[in-house]
Amino acid sequence: MQFLRRIIRNRGRRGTLAGIHKLISTIDQKVRGRESIDEIVSSLDAARQPLWGYFRRGPCSPLAAKALTLKVLNLMLAKRELLARSTTPLSRPYGLVVDPSNGCNLACPGCVHSTSVKALKIFDWNKGLLSEALFRSLMQHYGSYAFQIMFCNYGEPLTNPNTPRLIEIAKSYYVQTAISTSLSIKRFDAEAYVRSGLDFMILSIDGATQKVYERYRKNGNIEVVYRNIENLVRAKRTLKKRTPVLRWQFLAFEHNAHEIPLAFKTAKALGVDQFTVKAPFDVSWDDPGVQPADVPLTNVELDSGTEEKFSGNYAVDSDEMATETIEHEFETSWADKLAQHRERQPASTKLPVVPSEHTCHWLYKTMVMDAHGRILPCCAAPHSAGELVFSTLTHARPDDCFNSELYQEARLFFADKAAYQEERAQSGGTPGPYCAGCKFDQLVTDIGGKEIAQSLRTFGKGIIDSQTIQILSGW
Template sequence: MYMQNNALNINQIIEIIDERVYNESKFIKFLSFISAYHEILENLLKAYFKSKHICSLVTLKILNLLVLKYQFIRQHPFLIAKPFGLIVDPSNGCNLHCPGCVHSKNNKNKFIWTPGNLTKETYIKFIENYGPTATDIFFYNWGEPLLNKLTPIFIKIAKKYLLRTAISSNFSLDFNHEELVTSGIDYITIALDGATKTSYSKYRKGGNFELVLENIKKIVEIKNKLKTNKPYLQWRFLVFEHNMHEIDLAKKLAYDLKVDELKIETPFPVNWDDPSINIAKDIKPEQIFINTQINSDINTKYRYDYWSEMSEIENKSVYNDWYESFQDIEKYDNFENYQDMKPTNSTCQWLYKNIVMDAKGNILTCCMAPTPERDLVFSNITYSTSLPFKNVFNSKKFRLARKFYSDIYSFSEDIKELDLNGLPYCIKCGGMNNTLTITNQILKYYLEDISLFSMLSDNSRKILTEWDWNPPQFDKADNQKLRPLILIEIGPSKVTAGKDFNTQPNGDSAIWVKVANATENTVIFWDDNHLQTTFKNSNLLTAVVPKSLYSTPGKHKIFLFDSGTGRKSNAGLLTVNEKTNDYDPRKEYSGSRNDDL
């Protein structure tokens, strides 16, 4: 039926599909609608892109964005759509040791960050799965990308999938400049915090100021030789007390160096790692644009020529899989549960829009660095295939994390038999949860970069890059008591036999538990023993623990019971160790790599 509507233009198709994003509650129907418009959209794009390959990829990317938008605003735990932003560390290592970073010499045991470089085999597995549907790829998270000699090859491969590519580098190392520029890299952020060697070296420990300048000059030279404005060079200057007096000097130097932009920025605090390095106060962030020829015709032509010269991706099935998977979707993950889901209007964008992989193939839930207390590794790419039910972005932890926000009832059923260590870190995260809104500047840059923005109406641009929904809210006051009780974390979870812990003024030992949906009638149980519980708020309870319960070694089941509603929570384990095996809890560090994302 839809196939007859070939008189429609691209903007009308985007608007029609978007209307269904909000109004079609049956996901299966929505997917068949998407399939029906695939061919029409691809044919219309032929008027703009000569290459069939580019038309197929752009179609796939637009439709994936719309399916992801549907699944994001409806908070689906299992995703058919794939994330549009890819973040990959070509190397987990760095040649510098900046304070606050996982590579700081003081932080060796504070983070779980395994050194090593990304192999081509692992990267191919990742890019074949996520490249066709994505729009941009950042080759940096917690490592120095140019430490891996394969990085230009990775970039070149990413360009075949029509991705916008970016690296952030300290530029304080030797690399092949021509190879980097001709890889097709679109954007380079250079971490250079100072206009003199002395101030630069205070924070960028181990960095070579002269080498950074030399590398910038060589890249600019090659850009001039090739008559291209790509890569865009952004000098990123983090302002601390020790370098704030050099901002004017940096502005002058930026013009001399002919970078495209100087970005003056306030860093994350790092004085928890090096007390002598403090953020400068009262400095306004600034962006100084130096090269105003960024969108010149030469540049656009260069990029079109580059794409045209690229060979087609050999295995076309990598993007056919995405459509074919629609047919089988009902078989997986109780998909009927996704019909008419009632959004809770709270989730985390990272669980939908980005996928993050380190150089060892670990799939992380977001850009934070894992610590002993913060397990952010949700899967490994080696377990992945391109089909959604084998997609590592749908690993059990990812699904549980999404479900925690969208469907706590189903979440509580799924975790009944699960150890607390199996729970996704997201349920403890707080702070970074968002409403159902994504306004994505990077997506806008992308659409501009592939010259699609100019052919889209204002409304279509908004549809693709600004996702927003304010669904009717259920009455929280009424439902609070009916929502499942979830035990999230116990503190301490390990104690020593006969040794008091969390000692209270009266000498009693005490535990705390992080929970969801507790009430004043909720009590903590230690095996069959009802503990004297204090309600702090619906997310936190404490209880006094009689000495007799921890006088001998053993493992004990901790759970919650709500006498007002009869609800019982999942259980966690508290271990009482032998006296010789004292537990020494490590402090949690937030970490701060001061490079842009």
């Protein structure tokens, strides 16, 4: 602590690039050295003003600099909580996934909306639109700490007419925003999406002619998709905006691989920014005629300068609620947050001295919410095989969803299997978290470093140097 205080005293409130790098490295050493949570929290509090002082000298507004400070310090705390395998992290998720709508007008094989999957009732998934009030509630609790929001999990975001408004709200928390859509929607207000401040739009188009396209995108209409792309490109030009960056994403199956060259040509002609060929999940269990193809995967930037485009998209006017929330979160010390956290979580589990070899990164980095406010730990779809709905965010109870009982149990499963079994034995037969039988992400921990690094590079236009970004994203 003495060393940290000396750095801060020397650099003062304004800070310098080297000083900020030193500050972050010093906290990082403490995190990796597994110092106590009280010690880490006190370092975060000591770093708050110097970091803000430094960030506000860049192109960020004072409020944006506060948001960036909160996001960076929360990230360091998240690293500590993951490395320590904490079951009740003080850190908040630094990524959010939100469904503006649970419904979709298409019925692709393998999806919760597939006709046969629905008939067999494999998934627990009901239609519904996300309300602005519920989304605001999520943002009030988690928005100040998140770097990115993906507005799509298992629904088509364009079926909610209010999605552009939700994106606007997200942007006022200085969050990078993305949606993934089929774009096969007749009523589509391209200008509203361009105006909303949306950064990135993934267009899921797996074919270039109707016959081939609709083999997988059942009920989709390629002409509607093309018209909507034209409208988006025109709206960007009219409104003089470089965002959203449009990526045509082509899932390569055996039935559509021969159309990749035509799709690429069409993407170029329409003015799309990126073209990518991706390997799909195997959906042949639902439709045996739809098989993944063994073709080279590509990602081509048709219009360069993606990060520059994102950088220019942080200059937003925060609304009153976002401003108040960011100010409040910034002014509340991490020590106070820890004290409140301990009040809410008095019975935190004692973990083994040596942390377990593996944990699931989703339990620390991202929180997923569907249109009904159901909180899921990851992008797996809820089904009958175990409990995946970890909590529900309601207007009346927007408290600590990230540390619900199921979240704690799921983390304990990875942190200490024996303690987990003991807890389960005393559970009285209530269903345990799906994670205990999950086959995904059991070997590699992916904290989302690539995405974090991109957010840090684009937020503040290069004010954070590459070595510091490496510390913050390379763990």
